[in-house]
Amino acid sequence: MKIFGIVSIALLLLILGTGVSVYAQDQRDDARQEEDKAKQDDKAAKQDEKKDQEVRRDDKEVRHDEKVEQNEHHEAVDEHRADAHRIPDDKFRAHFGSGHTFRIGHPVMVEGRPRFSYGGYSFVMVEPWPAGWAYTDMVYIDFIDGAYYLINPVHPGIRVVVNVNL
Secondary structure, eight states, X not given: OHHHHHHHHHHHHHHHHHHHHHHHHHHHHHXXXXXXXXXXXXXXXXXXXXXXXXXXXXXXXXXXXXXXXXXXXXXXXXXXXXXXXXXXXXXXXXXXXTTOOXXXXXXXXXTXXXXXXXXXXXEEESSOOOTTOOTTSEEEEEEETTEEEEEOTTSTTOEEEEEEEO
């Protein structure tokens, strides 16, 4: 009976020892999983940071492109002012401005630039025809900061510099 007691105790210790080692292994696995998750989170954070840097770089390039376009626009306006003919104020108020819209139709190309007539005057477009504008859109001529512009009310943020030919 003593042998039975010793064997029982040994068997009990063996079972308990196995359970403790399995529990310790589970804890190590949990720690390893948490470590792997932290590494994945760090990797994702680095990827997000890299994407943010790319977006910032793209934004800088877009802003640079916008500045170049603005400079080209200002150069065209300055060139226009140097060559500009003025419409007398009374005739301008009678035929031009936002209250006097018209359709250009198809402009005639003269020396590589589109030309159209309205209100007894001929206009030459100093800048290219904007994308998204149709020749059938209602437009008007306005005088802003010493320059004449062709404006499309459907696209109010875009102004095209025009020269007046007398």
